Amino acid sequence: MSPLIMGRSKVKGMSAEELVARSGALGEALEAGGTQLDPARVRDAGAVIDKVTARTAVSGDHTVVALAGATGSGKSSLFNALVGETVATVGARRPTTSRPIAAVWGEDDATELLDWLQVAQRHHVGSAANAAGTVGDSTGSAGSGPAWNLDGLVLLDLPDFDSRVEAHRLESERVLELVDVFVWVTDPQKYADARLHDDFLKVLANHDAVTVVVLNQADRLTAESVRQIRGDLARLTAEDGIAGVQVLATSATTRSGLDELGLRLGTAVAARNAAQARLAADIRATAGRLRADVADTETTLSEKVDTDLVEALSRAAGIPTVVAAVERDYRNQAWSRTGWPFTRWVRALRPDPMKRLRLNTTDSVEQKLAVTAGDVRSVLGRSSLPPPTPAARAAVDLATRGVGDRAAEGLPHRWAEAVSDAATPPGPELADALDQAVVGTSLRMRAPLWWRVFGIAQLLLSLVAVLGLVWLVVLVVLGWLALPDISTPTLGPVPYPLLMFAGGLLLGLALAALARWLARIGARRRGRVIRGRLTAAVAEVAAERIVGPVRAVLARHRRTREGLDRAAA
Secondary structure (H helix, E strand, O other): OOOOOOOOOOOOOOOHHHHHHHHHHHHHHHHHHHHHOOHHHHHHHHHHHHHHHHHHHOOOOOEEEEEEEOOOOOHHHHHHHHHOOOOOOOOOOOOOOOOOEEEEEOOOOOHHHHHHHOOOEEEEEEOHHHOOOOOOOOOOOOOOOOOOOOOOEEEEEOOOOOOOOHHHHHHHHHHHOOOOEEEEEEOOOOOOOHHHHHHHHOOOHHHHHHEEEEEOOHHHOOHHHHHHHHHHHHHHHHHOOOOOOOEEEOOOOOOOOHHHHHHHHHHHHHHOOHHHHHHHHHHHHHHHHHHHHOOOOOOOOOOOOOHHHHHHHHHHOOHHHHHHHHHHHHHHHHHHHHOOHHHHHHHHOOOOHHHHOOOOOOOOHHHHHOOOOOOOOOOOOOOOOOOOOHHHHHHHHHHHHHHHHHHOOOOOHHHHHHHHHHOOOOOOHHHHHHHHHHHOOOOOOOOOHHHHHHHHHHHHHHHHHHHHHHHHHHHHHHHHOOOOOOOOOEEOOEEHHHHHHHHHHHHHHHHHHHHHHHHHHHHHHHHHHHHHHHHHHHHHHHHHHHHHHHHHHHHHHHHHHHHHHHHHO
């Protein structure tokens, strides 16, 4: 309900608790928005928050009403007429009022409030019902209407807001930032003044619940002229954004219209919520201006990291090189365990592909193949993987830019830049993180059972071949020395020694060929497993270094938007 027009439901009443909650929501929005909000608007919002804190802490039972107007509008005369005695200086010399003047109705002490307002010149009116000459006093000297209880009213006469003295203008604007109710006093010559409409009424369009427009010096006009100018002034005020305002016509000379103005002021004092209404309007206006710095919604990123991004990072991290080394290492280990024993020593002379990349620091085959509880090796330093090619770097740039562009869709410029910056880690941080992810990923494997079976079989076949060869040598030596023949068993026409020697060799070579074929299949399977591990590690880096920061920016945008919406509700 408007504190000025009882029963008006356009603006609902607001408790001090709700006001503090909205101020807190505005503060949370400022904190979340950070540098993505317009600095000037942030400063204004901070000032509003400080004002809410300060105003709610002082004299909650008083209502501060400011008479504001241009030079020659008759503010001071109207102020004296409302007070019932000459307090403000009135004269032809301009400017007349240089400092705010306060009139306080009632017995409650308003010192703390006036100190906060920095109003030094003060006049105590006393109880309105007993103050002869004040608006609507019971003696009838102030008009024909009934007495309005104004206890708790603090009425201010401000310097002209268009004064040629800059200090006066600044002082008027300073106090207008702090008061609860605005009474805009104009006159028949300046009611359409651009300074009033453009610099004040349009700016304070959200404050219609605490705004009164007064056409003063109505005694200089005919009744028809008063009606026309009031209608024109109401139209201009509606164009300023304050629709439905009722323009009061007053005269400090004839005291016409003062009772109606006193009724408005008495209603505001009786409602005791003008301060809350003004501060709530300030919060709404500030939040509304800041709302232009955020979008109506923000992109929701999928929980799964973008496939193109992971693929680009995988290439940049050298995963194809690592997988190729793993497959080559698997084949080498398989052949060294299952190959023909008489040629295994040749394999031992070949360099370890994992050591060349500094991805495996163990020496023995059993250490390489063992599975322990700590299956992730300690990261001892950077790997010796070749740096990413220009094409790979370009693919990463394209992928990260794609993530940033999708996340920033529909966001204002500052937020879009923040998202883009978050999606592009500075310097070598991303490259280092990828390298550490590769180095820190376990490349160990469990030795396949067929390795052991083939290895034992190769040893047995080699033993058979060696025994066959020894047997044949013995037979040859016996024949050469013309010693008696030893009975040699045969399988058909083939003697056992020859069968053992030839069979051991041929079966051993065949088994080695089969092992090579199985090793290639196992290497490809092992490569897929390792690729999955490395890709998962790269995806974690992408989530932590790219997607995570982007989500954080979007989360800040959401908190900012929601905080502003709560403040402006």
